[in-house]
Amino acid sequence: MTTTQLTMPGTDPAACRRVDLGLPRWLHPAVRERVAARIRRNPHWRFGFSRGERAVLRRRAPMPVSVWAERHRVLAHSTIPGRWHNTVTPYSTGIMDASFHEAVRTVIVCKCPQSGITEAVHNCIGYAIDRAPGPVMYVYPDEITARENARDRILPMIAGSPRLATYLTGSADDRSSLRINLRHMPIHLAWSGSASRLGNKPVRHLVLDELDKYQQARNEAPAEALAEKRTITWRHKARIWKISTPTVEEGPIWQAMTREAQAVFDYHVRCPHCAMEQLMAFERIRWPEDVRDPEEVKSRQLAEYVCEHCGCAWNDGDRDRAVRLGCWRERSTHLELMAHLDAHRPGAIGFHLPAWLSYFVSLSKVAAAFLQWVTTKDQEKLKDFCQNVKAEPWRAHREERQEDRILALCDDRPRGTVPGPLPEAPGVPRVAALVAGIDTQGGDEVRGYFRYVIRAFGWGEEEESWLVQCGTVPTLPALADLLWRSVYRDAAGNEHTVRLALQDAMGHRTREVYAFCAANKGRIFPTQGKRSQSAPLAYAPQEYFPGTQRRIPGGLRLLKVDTTFFKNDLSARLAIAPEDPGAFHLHHGTPPEYAREMTAEYYDEKQQAWICPKGRDNHFWDCEVLALAAAHALGVRNWKRPEPERHTPARPAMQAAPRREIFGSRPGWMGGTR
Structure with a gap:
């Protein structure tokens, strides 16, 4: 910008001619004179910000991620295409909003499949593109999965949102399957087992997807540790999401939940009949006892959930309404999610999400998964039930009594x-x-x-x-x-x-x-x-x-x-x-x-x-x-044990003693003898 000096309204025009206009000397003399004449004729300097400058300098009102997602996120490859609605997966609202709480740095989600959490994390990245820009890295278990997610999920998310589409450069070279270049930030795709993809990139937003399925590179630190080091330069502005279905207790996601997370949250639902809050448990899912075929339970939708307070039986619709009325609560303090974050300000938080909370998983499907183990006694079926339904790690139960x-x-x-x-x-x-x-x-x-x-x-x-x-x-x-x-x-x-x-x-x-x-x-x-x-x-x-x-x-x-x-x-x-x-x-x-x-x-x-x-x-x-x-x-x-009877020798029979007269025969006693 030039340093042109101007007069204010009301000053002497003659004095204006003496003002150093500050025009660059490399201009042609005729051009310089023409510009100077125009400035002298109109000493008022009028200017305005360009569209880009206005977009950068505008101070936008704060907005939770869940609100942003409903306004700007559009789902393409989904069972429910169209705009994002928080009512489909209400539990994801708390996870999204907590991800950008000022105290939180790491979000850990131990989940079941088909829960919508992956799309919720994509919402967080979309929010970051629009409101908290910085380099992003997605880490997947293998290269094929990374390329498929870039092509089938990440790029459609950006291109399908009118808001996010404005950040695309329009160049085909900037839309590759391993690096997506936006106007103001890059998105990197990496996978476990490749130290080169995980290194030498400063990252503000890191997504570790399906953490328990990662492969470790030879002679290298775990992929999780290598990726987390990329966020060091961003310090407190960095955000890390760790999401996975659990495998075993020694797996990364369960270790992160039990050791790294400073607060772990469970989703409490509210009965649509009695309005009482409760934590759903598999033991309260019922189905007819005479039906043992898992396919029959699933096809006829025979399972229901029994409220622990009023005893009402919920079908899938009642379950969905109960979930919409629910909230996240911390396990130890029982405080609601945001109340706990504001009061205790944990840096790493964990969320546990079993399948019976998911809109996409019916109660009958949960019961059928359990019956598959009951009818076959196959340990692999039990393992599948623990990991993919209960969202708990598989434990090899050790019998202390043989x-x-x-x-x-x-x-x-x-x-x-x-x-x-x-x-x-x-x-x-x-x-x-x-x-x-x-x-x-x-x-x-x-x-x-x-x-x-x-x-x-x-x-x-x-x-x-x-x-x-x-x-x-x-x-x-x-x-x-x-x-x-x-x-x-x-x-x-x-x-x-x-x-x-x-x-x-x-x-x-x-x-x-x-x-x-x-x-x-x-x-x-x-x-x-x-x-x-x-x-x-x-x-x-x-x-x-x-x-x-x-x-x-x-x-x-x-x-x-x-x-x-x-x-x-x-x-x-x-x-x-x-x-x-x-x-x-x-x-x-x-x-x-x-x-x-x-x-x-x-x-x-x-x-x-x-x-x-x-x-x-x-x-x-x-x-x-x-x-x-x-x-x-x-x-x-x-009770005291009775004493044994003692056997003593029998006594000899006693002879009868002579009768003793108490009142003797004495003269004068009542006029005679007795």
């Missing part, structure tokens, strides 16, 4: 026989009481059954116990005959009966179990398992049958059982040698099914809870837990 070690606890007693008295005290029974634990299975009287164990407990604090009988009965009358109309004998012929039974009442047959327990009060209690509570056992009065206005005759007491407490106790007892005090004995010929189910559960240190892997049966394990709870309810550990 079946052979369980069966090693068998003694020589036949099934149904109670241990007899000790040789040193033949008159004292070894058993204090018989108890039973019942696990209720099935949805009705036709398809249901009852798994049970009957266990004998010894006297005192040691609580040595013996399995008397275990098995399955089809009906409640058969269960009553087994528990109270059957007599169990020991080797000495002493008879024993079941003193107390506890029965699982939660599930589809709660009303039936309540009625059975109400008819046998004092001998059996319905139970509800609790992961933790203030006391091992707690009683809760029940006046009505669940889900009805029908009163329970005389009322009923539900026994709430701290399952973690008794499972810890059971696990410890199984480790006691048969010869040691407090041993846990089995009868001769205990079925292998019993031993298999006793090894199903394992203790998860991170969750501080006992976990049963999906597809494994643990019914006898649950029965033995209830048997321990029954012995605890009776207080058997406080």
Whole structure:
């Protein structure tokens, strides 16, 4: 720009001629004179910014990424083409907006496939092109994937948006599959295994896509580390997105979630019926129990989700409405996403996204993925379910209890026989009481059954116990005959009966179990398992049958059982040698099914809870837990062993003493003798 000096309005024109106009000396004299004459005739200097200058200097109002995406993003290669709508994937709104929070530098998303998160990250890059320009790098697992994404996703995203299309140069050379040159910034495409593509490029925005599928270059650092070093020069202005489906616990995405992320967020939905907020869990997805074919469940859309507060069953439409009403909450503080970011300002944040939240994945598809494992028992199906549906890494479940070690606890007693008295005290029974634990299975009287164990407990604090009988009965009358109309004998012929039974009442047959327990009060209690509570056992009065206005005759007491407490106790007892005090004995010929189910559960240190892997049966394990709870309810550990009767020599028969007259015959006593 020239340094031309001008007069202001109202100055002397003659003085204007004396002003140094500052015209460059290299101009032709005639041109210089013509320009000078025009300036002298109009001393007012009028100027304006060009369109480009106005675009650069304009101060635009702040706008969240989610709002920008709905205004400017257009989807081409999508199942729902057209403008972007946040209502399709509501959970992506929080991820996009949090990506450009002033405190956040790294965004980690552990996701399932078909969740829309990849497109949400493309929205973030589109926002950066328009409002936070700087070099971008996408890193993919291999070269073919990188080229395909450049051609099929990134370039269509830019060209399809009227806003972003203005940044294209128009040159075909600037639209290659490995580098896209815009008017003001480049976009690089790289892949793992190629150190040259990952190096020597300063990057402000870095996208690490499908991180767990990366290949490591020989004699080089991991691709993730090489790519992250490209953002060093941009310091606090850099942004990194790490998105992937998990593979194993040692995989990069799960390590980033558990070690790198300073805050991890879960998406909480809100029931469209009762408006109560909750975290969705796979265990609350239901389908008809008599349907085991995964294709039938998927084709007929038989699965539904049960609200944990009101019990209403959601179809896919209800699920989608619940997700639209939801929000992200931090796991430890339970604060909403933006509230937590403003209060704690974490630099690295993580998001966990299972498949049952996705609009593109039906509840029946989730159930079918699980049933594929149940019907085939193929570990690969279970691995697929964990990684691609639950969005959790595959864990090779280590069984701390082996079946052979369980069966090693068998003694020589036949099934149904109670241990007899000790040789040193033949008159004292070894058993204090018989108890039973019942696990209720099935949805009705036709398809249901009852798994049970009957266990004998010894006297005192040691609580040595013996399995008397275990098995399955089809009906409640058969269960009553087994528990109270059957007599169990020991080797000495002493008879024993079941003193107390506890029965699982939660599930589809709660009303039936309540009625059975109400008819046998004092001998059996319905139970509800609790992961933790203030006391091992707690009683809760029940006046009505669940889900009805029908009163329970005389009322009923539900026994709430701290399952973690008794499972810890059971696990410890199984480790006691048969010869040691407090041993846990089995009868001769205990079925292998019993031993298999006793090894199903394992203790998860991170969750501080006992976990049963999906597809494994643990019914006898649950029965033995209830048997321990029954012995605890009776207080058997406080019962003292009776003292044996002492045999003393019989005393000789005593002769009758002569009768002693209390009132003697004395003269004068009432006028005579007595």
